[in-house]
Amino acid sequence: MIHNFQTLIDALRSAEPIQLELDRNLQVLLPSQAAAKVQLPSSFYALSPEEIKREQQLRTEAIERSQMLRTKAMREKDELREMKKYKFAIIRIRFPDGILLQGTFSVYERFMEIQEFVQENLEHSGLPFVLNTPTGHKLILDEDANKTLIDLRLVPATVLNFAWHSSVIEEINKSPNKDMYLKPDVMVLVREV
Incomplete structure (x- = not known):
């Protein structure tokens, strides 16, 4: 049993990684x-109380940021942070x-x-x-x-x-x-x- 286990460990260590390939979904x-709009059910737009509170918090933070003087570098950094999501x-x-x-x-x-x-x-x-x-x-x-x-x-x-x-x-x-x-x-x- 231990011999089989050691053989498996050695096989894993010597194996080459499998490269993942993203499906392009061509x-x-x-x-x-392309111009057609996606129809969503009305339940999609219904928000829970927690979601409403979070949205209000995000809007408050956005208003505070917009009133603050910011350099171009600061705005670009925020934009990149947003894109990295x-x-x-x-x-x-x-x-x-x-x-x-x-x-x-x-x-x-x-x-x-x-x-x-x-x-x-x-x-x-x-x-x-x-x-x-x-x-x-x-x-x-x-x-x-x-x-x-x-x-x-x-x-x-x-x-x-x-x-x-x-x-x-x-x-x-x-x-x-x-x-x-x-x-x-x-x-x-x-x-x-």
Whole structure:
């Protein structure tokens, strides 16, 4: 019995760890599906007395903070602390035809993971493209590749706008399927309404 136990301990010590892989939960959405509102039951909005007290306390603290003079660094620190509450981020990529590609990412993953996610689902894979934030900031692979989603302020969710890189627009326009962005086997995933 002790010999078997020692064998098991040795096996555990010599074993290699299993790397966890986050399920991207790949989804393809039509513009109408992305805009659809989620209907919640009225019980969702009912608060217990403890929840009401906690909400009042949070509002009081927020009012006190807003009346206090604070530096930009203090505000950014609070914003980062708020973002670090999240473990995952939902990233949607909006293509010019309105189709949205959605994936789930860890907030500590790098921008290059989003880039690779988009690349592996494109019909014209291998061609360079650009992703823009809703504010119009262009995410550049050379500069942003190793920045985390928190660093880029893409947490808890964001929609990035897709565009082909200017160096390949002419090549794409000559392609017979120039208006097709995602692979056909990915487009099959469009959810039925």
